[in-house]
Amino acid sequence: EVQLLESGGGLVQPGGSLRLSCAASGFTFSNYVVTWVRQAPGKGLEWVSNINQSGDRTHYADSVKGRFTISRDNSMNTLYLQMNSLRAEDTAVYYCARRQTTVNTWGPVDFWGQGTLVTVSP
C-alpha cells in the first residue's frame, strides 16, 4: 500500500524556520518524482516545489523561491522541505505528493499524503 506520511508542521513565528519531512512506503521511492503542494485554510491548492528522482533537478513556485529548499534522501525514502524566513501567508496544510513517473515523462500527482499544518503567527 502506497503511503506518504508528513511530519514537522507546527506553530512558528514570522521569520522563523521549519523543516517538513515526508516518509514514503509501499513503492520504490527512488523511481518517482515527488512534489509539495500546500493549501491555505479555506483556499485552493497551490504547488510549492518539485524534485526529480535523483534530487539534482528542483523547481519552485515564485512565492517560495529563495526561502524554501526541497531535498530527498533515497536511502531513507524521505522527502524534505526546509522552510526559512516564514511569513503569515505561508500558513497552510502542506501535502507531500508523488507524481506519476515514467522514463520520459513526469505526470500528474497520482498519490497524496494526508498533510501537515504549518501556522505562521506571532
Next chain:
Amino acid sequence: EIVLTQSPGTLSLSPGERATLSCRASQSVSSNYLAWHQQKPGQAPRLLIYGASNRATGIPDRFSGSGSGTDFTLTISRLEPEDFGVYYCQQYASFPLTFGGGTKVEIK
C-alpha cells in the same frame, strides 16, 4: 504560467443528476497534460483523471474527462452521495504546476 479557470464556482445538484465541470487554460496545455482531483472535507485530494481523459486506478466509470488545448471538461454521469466535494483541475505540462480554483459540488 498557465492560469486555469474553473466554472462554475459551485454546482448544486441532487443525487442521480449529471454534473458538468469546466476548466479553461490561459494557453494551450501541451500533450493534454491536464488532470482532475477530488477533495472531500478534511481529506487529502485524490486523482480522478489524467491526460485529460484517462481514469486513474479504481475510479468509477461515471467519471469521464474530455477536451484538449485550452478547454477541458469533467463529467459525472450520475451523482452518488459520495461524489460531493471540491474538484480541482491541474496542468502538469510546464512549471510552475498550476491548479484551478476549484468547483464545489454540493447537495441541492
